[in-house]
Amino acid sequence: MIQDALSKLPSGEPEFPSSPSELPDRVFQGYQRLIYREAGIYLAPTKKALLVGRLSRRLRELGGPSFGxxxxxxxEDAEERLRLLDAICTHETRFFREARHFEFLEQEVLPRWRAQGHPGSGARRVRAWSAGCSTGEEAFSLAMVLRLHLPAEEGWQIEIVATDLSTRILDRARQMLWPVERAQEIPTRYLKAFMLRGTGSQEGWMKAGPELRPLVRFQRLNLNDERYPTLGRFDLLFCRNVFIYFDAASKGRALDRLVDHLSPRGFLFVGHAESLGGLTQRVRLVQSTIYAPGLAG
Structure with a gap:
């Protein structure tokens, strides 16, 4: 237990470590256990410097308590645990990251769905989930692709649920506002169709246009939870560069729950450095890092 480990802390623990070497191993192991228990994230021993760096600012705000x-x-404090998890999470993202995933949608998936959909069939509704959405770039990349290829005037309904562990980062994402320099990540046809350049007090920023904003709904979700209530099923499920922070056990548990929410016609996208091999037999590989429901071959 974490409390047992803490009771054995050496009395000479520095009040505020200035380097990872000053953080006692027993304290670091306590954080390892807590973060794994709460979020399924495995903090390897090599990540001690990351822990010190990520938590130092919060400890200074609190007046400099020791890490122990x-x-x-x-x-003891659930609200402070959320702040800890917010600090630990990495939020690297960009628009149209891993472009071939969006090319697969544009060239393979959406033309087929559009051909299959017809008025009154109920097939003109598409749901997508951006899991680990960070500041929203992935969710709005999806929104741009889906809206352009599945137009509202043809009766297509689009819903995108964007979830993240971090409440702080979700607050930023809900603003739907990004530095204008990020525009270079967006293909020109999508940029011109859907993004607005800020003026006046919003000079130097760009914002999602009115056609996109109603499509995306943000909510906090911990992929380490035992179940994901109220989400329903999704036709597209993007969970990219999230599993790299999990060990095999927590990855397998989360993956099983994700597949529960994948529709029979759906696709699951993972990051370029991730593989689901050996973790489940419930999805089959369509092409590298893209999976569909069905028995693995």
């Missing part, structure tokens, strides 16, 4: 004292605090 702060660990005791987050064990």
């Amino acid at each position: 004292t702060y660990l005791r605090q987050v064990e």
Whole structure:
């Protein structure tokens, strides 16, 4: 237990480590256990510097308690545990990241769905999930592709659920506002059709246009939870560069729950450095990092 480990801390623990080497191993192991238990994220021993760097600012805000004292605090304070997890999570993202995933949608999936859909069939509704959405670039990349290829005037309904563990990062995502420099990540036809350049007080920023904003709904979700209630099933499920922070056990559990929410016609997208091999037999490989429901071959 974490509390057992803490009771054995050496009395000479630095009040505020200035380097990873000053953080006692027993305290670091306490954080390892807590973060794994709460989020399924495995913090390898090599990540001690990351932990010190990510938590130092919060500890200064609290007046400089020791890392051991702060660990005791987050064990007892659910709100502070959320701040800890917010600090630990990495939020690297960009528009149209891993472009071939969007090319697969444009060239293979959406033309077929559009050909199959017809008024009154109920097939003109598409649901997508951006899991680990960070500041929203992935969700709005999806929104642009889906809206352009499945137009509202043809009766297509689009819903995108964007989830993340971090409440702080979700607050940013809900603003639907990004530095204008990020425009270079967006293909020209999507940029011109859907993004607005800020003026006046919003000079230097761009915002999602009115056609996109109603399509995306943000909510907090922990992929380590035992179930994901109220989400329903999705035709497109993007969970990219999330599993790299999990060990095999937590990855397998989360993957099983994700597949529960994948529609029979759906596709699951993972990151370029991720593979589902050996984790489940419930999906088959369509092409590298893209999976569909069905028995693995």
